[in-house]
Amino acid sequence: MAEPSKIYDPKSVEPKWYARWIDDGNFKADPRSSKPAFSIVIPPPNITGMLTLGHVLNNTIQDILARRARMQGFEVLWLPGMDHAGIGTQTAVEKHLRKTEKKTRHDYGREEFLRRVLEWQDKHGGIIVEQLKRLGCSCDWSRQRYTLDDAYVQAVQEVFVDLHKKGFIYRGRRMINWDPAAQTAVSDEEVVSKPQKGNLYFVRYEIVEEPGRFLEVATTRPETIMADVAMAFHPSDKRYADLLGKHAWRPLAREKIPIITDDVIDPKFGTGVLKVTPAHDNVDFEIGTRHKLPIVDVLTPNGRIDCPAVPELHGLDRFKAREKAAEMLKEHGLLSKTEPYENNVGFSDRSDVPIEPRLSEQWFLRYPKTNEALAVVRDHLIRFFPVHWEKVYAQWLENIRDWCISRQVWWGHRIPAWYRGDEIRVQVASPGDEWKQDDDTLDTWFSSWLWAYETMDEETRKKFYPTSVLVTAPDIIFFWVARMIIAGLEFKPGNSERVEDNIPFHDVFFTGLIRDKQGRKMSKSLGNSPDPLVLIDSYGADGLRFGLMRIAPSGQDIAFDEKQIEEGRNFATKLWNVARFRQMHGPSSAEPKIDMNQLSIYGVEVLARLNETIDSIESAYRAYEFNTVAQRLYEFVWSDYCDWFVEAAKTEIFSDDEAIKKSALSVMDLVLSAVARLLHPFMPHITEELWSLLQFGKGSIQFAMPPMRVKLGVDADLARKRELVAAIYGTVQAGRNLRAEAKISSNKKAQFILRTDKKEIERELPTLARLLNADEVRLDQHHKPEPGVPMAVTPLGEIFLSISGADTAGERDRLDKEVARLETELETVVNKLKNKSFVDRAPAAVVEEHRQRQKNFSEQLTKLKQARDSLSG
RNA sequence: GGGCGGUUAGCUCAGUGGUAGAGCGUCUCGUUUACACCGAGAGGGUCGGGGGUUCGAAACCCUCACCGCCCACCA
Numbered sequence: 001m002a003e004p005s006k007i008y009d010p011k012s013v014e015p016k017w018y019a020r021w022i023d024d025g026n027f028k029a030d031p032r033s034s035k036p037a038f039s040i041v042i043p044p045p046n047i048t049g050m051l052t053l054g055h056v057l058n059n060t061i062q063d064i065l066a067r068r069a070r071m072q073g074f075e076v077l078w079l080p081g082m083d084h085a086g087i088g089t090q091t092a093v094e095k096h097l098r099k100t101e102k103k104t105r106h107d108y109g110r111e112e113f114l115r116r117v118l119e120w121q122d123k124h125g126g127i128i129v130e131q132l133k134r135l136g137c138s139c140d141w142s143r144q145r146y147t148l149d150d151a152y153v154q155a156v157q158e159v160f161v162d163l164h165k166k167g168f169i170y171r172g173r174r175m176i177n178w179d180p181a182a183q184t185a186v187s188d189e190e191v192v193s194k195p196q197k198g199n200l201y202f203v204r205y206e207i208v209e210e211p212g213r214f215l216e217v218a219t220t221r222p223e224t225i226m227a228d229v230a231m232a233f234h235p236s237d238k239r240y241a242d243l244l245g246k247h248a249w250r251p252l253a254r255e256k257i258p259i260i261t262d263d264v265i266d267p268k269f270g271t272g273v274l275k276v277t278p279a280h281d282n283v284d285f286e287i288g289t290r291h292k293l294p295i296v297d298v299l300t301p302n303g304r305i306d307c308p309a310v311p312e313l314h315g316l317d318r319f320k321a322r323e324k325a326a327e328m329l330k331e332h333g334l335l336s337k338t339e340p341y342e343n344n345v346g347f348s349d350r351s352d353v354p355i356e357p358r359l360s361e362q363w364f365l366r367y368p369k370t371n372e373a374l375a376v377v378r379d380h381l382i383r384f385f386p387v388h389w390e391k392v393y394a395q396w397l398e399n400i401r402d403w404c405i406s407r408q409v410w411w412g413h414r415i416p417a418w419y420r421g422d423e424i425r426v427q428v429a430s431p432g433d434e435w436k437q438d439d440d441t442l443d444t445w446f447s448s449w450l451w452a453y454e455t456m457d458e459e460t461r462k463k464f465y466p467t468s469v470l471v472t473a474p475d476i477i478f479f480w481v482a483r484m485i486i487a488g489l490e491f492k493p494g495n496s497e498r499v500e501d502n503i504p505f506h507d508v509f510f511t512g513l514i515r516d517k518q519g520r521k522m523s524k525s526l527g528n529s530p531d532p533l534v535l536i537d538s539y540g541a542d543g544l545r546f547g548l549m550r551i552a553p554s555g556q557d558i559a560f561d562e563k564q565i566e567e568g569r570n571f572a573t574k575l576w577n578v579a580r581f582r583q584m585h586g587p588s589s590a591e592p593k594i595d596m597n598q599l600s601i602y603g604v605e606v607l608a609r610l611n612e613t614i615d616s617i618e619s620a621y622r623a624y625e626f627n628t629v630a631q632r633l634y635e636f637v638w639s640d641y642c643d644w645f646v647e648a649a650k651t652e653i654f655s656d657d658e659a660i661k662k663s664a665l666s667v668m669d670l671v672l673s674a675v676a677r678l679l680h681p682f683m684p685h686i687t688e689e690l691w692s693l694l695q696f697g698k699g700s701i702q703f704a705m706p707p708m709r710v711k712l713g714v715d716a717d718l719a720r721k722r723e724l725v726a727a728i729y730g731t732v733q734a735g736r737n738l739r740a741e742a743k744i745s746s747n748k749k750a751q752f753i754l755r756t757d758k759k760e761i762e763r764e765l766p767t768l769a770r771l772l773n774a775d776e777v778r779l780d781q782h783h784k785p786e787p788g789v790p791m792a793v794t795p796l797g798e799i800f801l802s803i804s805g806a807d808t809a810g811e812r813d814r815l816d817k818e819v820a821r822l823e824t825e826l827e828t829v830v831n832k833l834k835n836k837s838f839v840d841r842a843p844a845a846v847v848e849e850h851r852q853r854q855k856n857f858s859e860q861l862t863k864l865k866q867a868r869d870s871l872s873g
Numbered sequence: 874g875g876g877c878g879g880u881u882a883g884c885u886c887a888g889u890g891g892u893a894g895a896g897c898g899u900c901u902c903g904u905u906u907a908c909a910c911c912g913a914g915a916g917g918g919u920c921g922g923g924g925g926u927u928c929g930a931a932a933c934c935c936u937c938a939c940c941g942c943c944c945a946c947c948a
Contacts, residue, residue, distance in 0.1 A: 006908065193945090200948090219948060269947050283946045343948085357946095388877065392943065395876070399944080474943090513942090543910095550896090551886070556878075557941080559885060563897060570910040581907030631887070631895080646907080733914095739902095740914040746903035773905065773913085825892075832891095837928035846891050846929095853892075 008576035010540025014685040018133060026702055027138045029077035031463040038074035039464035040066060041452055042139065043472050043480070044147065046085040048092060048124040051131035053514045053522060053560060054473060056532045057552060060545045061511060061626060062471045063137050064681040068621070069468075070138075071677065071706050077464045078138060079455050081145035082126065086412035086444040087182055087350050093120045093411075110410050110439075117411050131533060136541045136684045138702075145455040147447045148413075155454045156447045157416045157428045159491065164426040168366050169405070171417070171424070175285045176404050178358035180303030180318075181351035184408040185362050187443060188401060189478050191355050193344040200270065200341035201326055204334045205231060208247035208256050215240070215248050215259070216336060218270025220343060221280070222329060223321035226253040226307045227296040230276040232287060235261040237272050251334045252325060253309040262287050282357050295359060303356060318356075363406040363415060363440070369489040370397050372499065376485065381500055385509045385624045389474060396478050405443045412441030449483035452504035453493035465493055466500075469507040481508060509624045513557045522560070535565055542683035543569030549682055550630040571634060572686050575679070578642050579690045582668050585653055585661075588694045590673070592666035596713055598659055600652055602767070603667040604712060605725040606645035609636060610671055611709045617678060633679055641671055644729060651767040669694070674707035727795035728764055732771040734792040738801040739772070741814065742790050749775040755783045756797030790814070791867050793860040798867070808871055815868040822864065826857040 021027065029039075040062050045055060066078040090105075093116060097103055105113040132139065145152065163169040176185045201222045204214040215231055231248050233240045240259075247256045264283060265274050278288030279297040288295060298307040305313045305321045312328060313321045329335040346355040374397050376382050377390055384390050406415060418425045418435040425431050453465050466488070472481060484504045488494075494501030514522055522529035535544045547568025552558050582588060594607075613636040620628035645667070652664035673696040680687040680701050691701035712718050735752055744750050752774050754761070761768075762779055769777045783800065785791060788808030790801040829850055832838055839847055 007910070217948085221948080264946080266947055274948055277948095281946080281948075283948070286946080344945095386878095392877070395944065477943095515941095539910095556886095561885060561897085564885075566910075567896065573910045574908065577908035577911085579907085584907070627887080635895080642908085643912085647912095736913060737915090743902080746913055747905060748903095749905090828892080832929080835928060838891095839928085841928050842891075849891080 006577065006580075008540075008573045008686065010542060010572070010685065011537075013689045014134075014136065014541050017685050017688045018136060021138070021700070021702070022141070024700070026700065027076075027078070027140045028142060029079075029140045029460075029464070030075060031459045033075035033463075035073055035075040037077070037464050037468075038066070038069035039077040039079070039467040040469055040471065041079045041455055041467055042081060043470075043476070044081045044083040044145075044448065044451060045128045046088055047082045047121055047126065047146070048085070048089055049128050051128055051135075051532050052529060053532055053548075054511075055128070055132070056135060056544065057511050057514060057548055057558070058471055058473065059132055059135060059137050060549060060682075061509065063135075063545075063684070064549070064626060065469060065471070066138050067681040067684060067702065068706070070702055071680065071704060073705070075463070076138075077140060077143075077460070079143050079145065079464075080129070080132070080137075080139035080141060081451075081455060082128070082147070083444060083448055084146070084148045084412060086407060086409050086441060087184065087186075088444075089117065089121070090409050090411040091182060091350065093117050096120065105410065113410055134533065134536055134541060136545070138684070143455075143460075147444075147451070152447070152450075152454055153413060154428070155450060156413045156442065159450060159487075160416055160442070160446075161426055161428055162491075163365065163368070166368070168368050169363060169426075170366070171361065171363050173359060173361045174364070175282050175357050176360050176362055177346065177348075178301070178356040178360065179348040179351055179353065180301065180356050181348065181353040182409070183301050185358075185360060185404050185406060186348055186350065186355070187404050187445075190349040191346040192349050193346050195342055196345040196354075197340065197342050199326075200339045201329070202271065202336045202338070203251065203275075203329055204336055205248035205251060205275075207243065207259075208249055210246070215243065215273055216271045217273040217275045219275055220341065221277075221322065222325040223305060223313065223316075223318055224277045224280045224298060225251060225275065225325060226305075226310055226313070227277045227279050227298045228257055228275045229278060229288065229293045229296055230257050230291065231259045232262045232265055232274045232276050233259075233272055234265045234267045235263065237261075237265075237267045239272065251329060251332065252313070253307060258293075260287075260291055262290065279359055280357060285357070285359070297359065299356060299358070303353075362404050363417075365403040365405050365446075367400055367403065367486055369486050370400055372489045373397055373482065373485045376489070376499060376503055382485065382503050382505065383507050385507060389477060389508075389510050392474075393477060393482060396482060403443075405446045406438075406440040407443055408439075409441050412444060413447055414438070415440050415442060445479050445483060448480055449487045450491075451480075452484050452488060453491075461493060462495070466503050467505045469509060470505040471509045471511065473513060474510040475513070477510070507624075512552055514560050515557050516560055530560070530562065535562070539565050539569035540572060540685070542686045543572050546571055546630060546679075546682050549626050550634060552627050571638070572683060574638060574642065575675070575683075575686060575690070578637070578646060579672060579694060581646065582665070582672060583694065585665060588669045588672070588696070589666065590669075590696050590698075592669035592673075594666055594670060594710065595663060598663040599667070600649070600660075600663065601721045601725050601728075601764075602645055602648040602652075603664065604718065604721045606640055606667065606671060607710045607712060608718065608722060609640040610674060610707075611712070613640075614674075614678070614707060614709055630682060633675070633682070637675055637679075641675070645671070647771060648767050651770055669696075670710065672696070676701060677704050677707050680704075724760070727758075728761075728768060729771075731794040731796045731799055732768065734794045735768075735772045735774075735799050735801070738790045738792055738799070742801055742803055744801075744803075746773070749773060751775065751802035752777045753780050753783050753785070753800045753802060754778070754797060755780060755800070757781055758796055761796060785867075787871055788812075792818075793863045795856075798863055812868060812871045815864060815871070819861065819864050819868060822857055822861045826854065826861060829854045829857060 062078060066076050070076045094105055160169060177191050179186050198220055200218050200220055202216055202218050203222060204216050207213045207215060228250050243259045244261060246259050248259055250257050276284045276287050278285045278293055278295045298305055300306045303318045305316050308314050313324055316324060326335060348355050374394060377393055415438040416426060416428050417438040418431050420435045452467055453461055456465060488502050488504040492502045516522060544565050547565035551564045613632050616632050617629050649664040652660045655661050672694060676687045676690050688701050691697060697704050739750055752772060754777055765777050785800050786806060788806030788811045790811055792799050833850055833854060
């Protein structure tokens, strides 16, 4: 076999294995399997979307869970698919058409426009699937679904009809959030409030009954004055009490309007007077309803003024009109002042323009099963990770309002409502030629809330529903997670009456949000979002995955730094090289035999650490703490295995004694095979490559059982050996420090003398010498050093660095510092042990630990002082 | 206004009651045959402030400050 290259090359490894996995059908889920089921449905990316770091994080986590489950012997379904993203896709296509053909969708008409969208979809759709494959995602691609698949469309229609029949869906003329750019209604969840700098205009309304007297009102929206239908103040406000029942002149589109009182008005805000504009404000609408006021609408759907009575404003954009209205008022002396003002304005999440509250005929859903949805999370039938999202979820459900589900958009699921004259019918099929279907489509989320089960056929559902876990970013907890829970409870896809059979998933893991180094959200406009494919090209998919997972603490946002991906790549190379090292020393064994009699103490140590690593990984997985899993593996491989075990074991590996050599190689095989399997969910490609190169198993690593703890014999014996290793490693560190302090360059061999009464150390001297890069470590129980020879106290005794021309004064200074440091530490411990409360009340083990520490410090100190004092002469 | 996170080394973050940690960056040494995408060593922190609980607090409680999110109809 040719020797693999020094640098691991993901480009030649990753595509090769991915193609193989697909060819072998390794990701296919079999609903007829007798294995226990593990299932995940992908949060469907937008059909025309591109892979972002958010997707990388999210899908890496899902892949880790899926791959680990496969290794554990589960029948795994990771169901992929895409979302049609109604407004999002339509907006993208409209933008494209405006740019290339200078036309709007209305220029084409519904049918032709939808044809253009399909064209666009054919061209740009599904790219993200190929990108997910490059990341190594083990989805069952043969089951890919789309929210506009025929069957899915049918299901959405039926759900609509069903909910309408049950009385949960209704049509009504109500205040909704209007997006003037996309020209559609949006849901409350799609409105984000942003602080906006603007002005507070103080406008004077003349009292009809008392000419010359004015009522002053503070408003941010003078452009809606023409829609004012009343003036209102708080009933307890004495300032205006005498005006109740009188009238004011509306200053633009001059008209008499009544002066009324209402409880919602805050007397402390502005002048304590509100101009009531029911058509353009939610609060005002409610006041209007209470007082049976008329509704005057002066805005067009695209946010322009519609008021022929005021020609100066008619047709103007709402923001231009605001300035113009203020000007006009000023000219008439009706604007007393203008103050700079900052307030929160609702913006459309989609088009990023201010939302216009608007009275409109729309379809609404009164949510079913809200109490049940609260209960399943509260009672932990569904478990959230991290748990604090439960509260956010509960708050939303407790204050839930009806969901506006109709959209004035063409791309999406058409509403199954039919009209003939004044008649309305809600049903899937057309009632007849003379019936005209509702022009509107449904909110995209009204289709995605069925995703957890409408993506499965009957047989699949039987095996894999409810799904095991949902992995998602927390920003769609309301949009998607909560609604999927409600849908599951309402439509009972579990084919049973039991709640636990119908919930869409057992666990929900909320990922963090990836931010840039400055803590800003990743966004296209900021250009701070690195292209994951470029990262894959530079660092490999495995490097990207591992690097990202190691820095993604559960439940917290992630500050992205490419350096960390570089570390992931470096780790892959490290792994690669240490495997290559193994390969240089003969064939490896798939089932290495560990002979406890032959096993070196270093082997014992590394296997004990492997056991600890396996344990902590196990518990970290249970808590979805992927960064802990990654970090533990990183430390074990790099530090415990490479830096310590492999270096120490070189003595054995280069030994002429075949039995000794074989024992060390067996340990390496055992560890490497275990590490490959433990790392496989994080780094699928490189581990498969190593598995194959080192011939650790006949089949793919994907279905290899995760490693078990290694049995290491009796506890007392194990502890004694590990203590000895710790002492040796401690001595090595002390010795290396002496070398560095004495400025012996790294490539120079040094000589050490070890003064110890521990006889068993003799056989370890060659290893000690190797680790210290010494050509000799001599054992001398009665060694009397020359004055000024650098020395250190270690758990084994004292170590001396043999050098000529020792710097006595320098060494004395060094020892003085060392003595001072130890004295402080000793004092701390002694004080603690002097404290009666501590000795009486602290756990016995802790007290004993302190006694031991005191003993060690005292012994070290005695030896150090002797050494120092001998220098003072 | 309500709620939820966060504040630990220059940077990014681990660390939920018992001697303050990692990686990166910095400094010194090094091409010692797995690895310079590397190895060895060093320096660097009164754990945001203040109170409390405890024998003992980075951790638990209270409070304040600052940063970030989410929810809420102050025009």
